[in-house]
Amino acid sequence: MRVVGEGVDGSEILPLKEAIDKAKELGLDLVEISPNAEPPVCKIIDYKKFLYQKKRKEKEIKANASKVVVKEIRFGPNTDDHDFNFKLKHAEKFLRDGAKVKAYVFFRGRSIVYKEQGEILLLRFAQALEELGKVEQMPKLEGKRMNMFIAPKTSGKKK
Numbered sequence: 034m035r036v037v038g039e040g041v042d043g044s045e046i047l048p049l050k051e052a053i054d055k056a057k058e059l060g061l062d063l064v065e066i067s068p069n070a071e072p073p074v075c076k077i078i079d080y081k082k083f084l085y086q087k088k089r090k091e092k093e094i095k096a097n098a099s100k101v102v103v104k105e106i107r108f109g110p111n112t113d114d115h116d117f118n119f120k121l122k123h124a125e126k127f128l129r130d131g132a133k134v135k136a137y138v139f140f141r142g143r144s145i146v147y148k149e150q151g152e153i154l155l156l157r158f159a160q161a162l163e164e165l166g167k168v169e170q171m172p173k174l175e176g177k178r179m180n181m182f183i184a185p186k187t188s189g190k191k192k
Contacts, residue, residue, distance in 0.1 A: 064080055107139055156172065
């Protein structure tokens with residue numbers, strides 16, 4: 034097998050027993066890197082250090098990944114204009130801050146009869162937020178809720 038790594042001059046081709054002895058002599062581990070190569074390639078490294086660095090890199094990548102924030106705004110099927118405008122201002126702020134907005138109409142009891150009103154309300158909400166966000170999911174009735182998702186058009190500020 035071909036042996037590479039710390040304390041090895043060039044890429045030597047050694048039998049398995051000699052490669053293991055060389056790794057023990059250096060106080061390191063013999064790790065098979067490419068078993069399908071001809072001859073197979075092994076590397077002499079400190080395996081625990083390798084695992085630690087790999088775990089650290091994965092943690093760093095995870096920390097740098099952007100987290101998606103979803104803010105919810107709840108309406109009733111008969112929401113008045115004043116309440117609508119109040120919630121619209123909140124949604125505008127959320128979209129400017131880079132968060133997604135989940136707007137939903139919650140139907141209580143027999144108010145499910147007004148599901149058309151709920152859909153009209155959500156579409157009006159989406160139309161009002163046209164400049165700041167784009168509709169990710171059109172209004173969809175799920176049980177007693179009619180949901181709609183709006184994502185920010187530009188990548189906003191991160192918090």
